[in-house]
Amino acid sequence: METGMAIGELARRTGTKVQTIRYYEQIGLLPEPLRTAGGQRRYGEAERRRLGFVRHARELGFGLEAIRELLDLAADPGRDCAHADRIAKANLGDVRRKIARLQALEQELARMVEECRGGRVEECRVLEVLADHDLCLSPEHAPPASPEP
Amino acid sequence: METGMAIGELARRTGTKVQTIRYYEQIGLLPEPLRTAGGQRRYGEAERRRLGFVRHARELGFGLEAIRELLDLAADPGRDCAHADRIAKANLGDVRRKIARLQALEQELARMVEECRGGRVEECRVLEVLADHDLCLSPEHAPPASPEP
């Protein structure tokens, strides 16, 4: 009879770590699966698809709360999809802001590294720039919109 | 006599939160400052410059461990600056990898959002793409090199 797959196989098939699957279950992102008599988790295709959705959304930068909402929406096919659209747009905005910020950093870092001609620390451009913000071309590299890695 | 500034003023002058300053002290990034008889911290110009260096480096994306190394280097002006250069280059590489990854995400998200013409969830392009990785143009949006926000 259909017994389902163990957590390790689900992990392998979705490119997720075993602990991460258990974590998703713990925070209620995945439902509690069936268990064997001995207490081990067994999963079916529905769970595999759900986890696939989660992983894919994560890869695209969605946060777990956003994913929770998206899963709720997907479970209710008759509803208007404006909400899903809004979530995706918010995420896109986030991603774009992060790109803009990182590009500003890249400019400063590249200039800093390029100007360092490898003498002694005394005359190191890298340390000099770090010590004095005024040496930056754009003093506008403010802290990020959303928290940094 | 010179009593130095309180933590709040240092915070204001460097654009740092008070708790963050205490946290930096706790992890040994800033030295323990002088205290008043009542136990409050008092800072001088040297500390202000050091914190300024830290904040500036943070804004440029350096991690606290990298900053610790940079501070050590800066304290020793006779040494070769190759190490500082290496740290900065590593950070630049990190930033560039993050940009590349985010740009890939941006592509997918933008396409996803654009194709969603706001019908019902049933026919929502956003949810469809999330449910089926094969609908992505580049299946190459792998997990990030360094951990995500």
Added chain:
DNA sequence: CCTACGATCTCCAGTGGCTGTAGCTTCAAG
């Protein structure tokens, strides 16, 4: 049936870089 061994179990702690809270004490102005 027994053993061996990998897979799985639960629980807990740690990551980075802060941020917020509770319940105090201290400082400085009036």
Added chain:
DNA sequence: CTTGAAGCTACAGCCACTGGAGATCGTAGG
């Protein structure tokens, strides 16, 4: 001397996992 802002310590929480300890389960081979 009073008051109110600012400081103090200690600890919990954030996100999204990740790793480890130590026990148990499942299954293949003998």
